[in-house]
Amino acid sequence: MANVEVKKEGYLSIGKTEAVEISVDTFLCKGCGICLELCPRTVFEWSKELSEKGVHYPLPVNAEKCVKCKLCELLCPDFAIAVKW
Template sequence: MKFWRTPLDVDKLKIPRGELHIIKERCKGCGFCVEYCPKGVLQLAAEFNSKGYHPPEAVKPEECVNCDLCEMLCPDFAIYCVRVEEGEKEVTQ
């Protein structure tokens, strides 16, 4: 990660890590989460759910930083992420 100035508490900062939960049967395949994930974690799956939509799937789940944008943008309450504390990386320049 690049900083334009080094934060004073850089040694205490950790990059948050999120765990994605996708409720596939509730998804209507709008693609908002896929389009607006800042880390490009998601893509639409090739498989269908029972309503015939393509739900998202996590292709790079380890890159999720728990920003909650997919959870906020999802119109169908079908995706959310939970912060997991273990395995969070230190901030390095």
């Protein structure tokens, strides 16, 4: 299994492998849960801690499962997610 590095860096919640980097801008994220519901590979889990906005935010804990479909990036209503490779 690919090594996943998960971290919170400033306003970014990041899940990174050698193949892909998924980042959630926790300043923009309103915690609606669309990305958790719609990611076909259950890449995201809720954070235990609250963001600067006072909501739980998605952590890309299973980034190694990402198939780079970009659904999360396209469907996030607040443009908070970026998937890069």
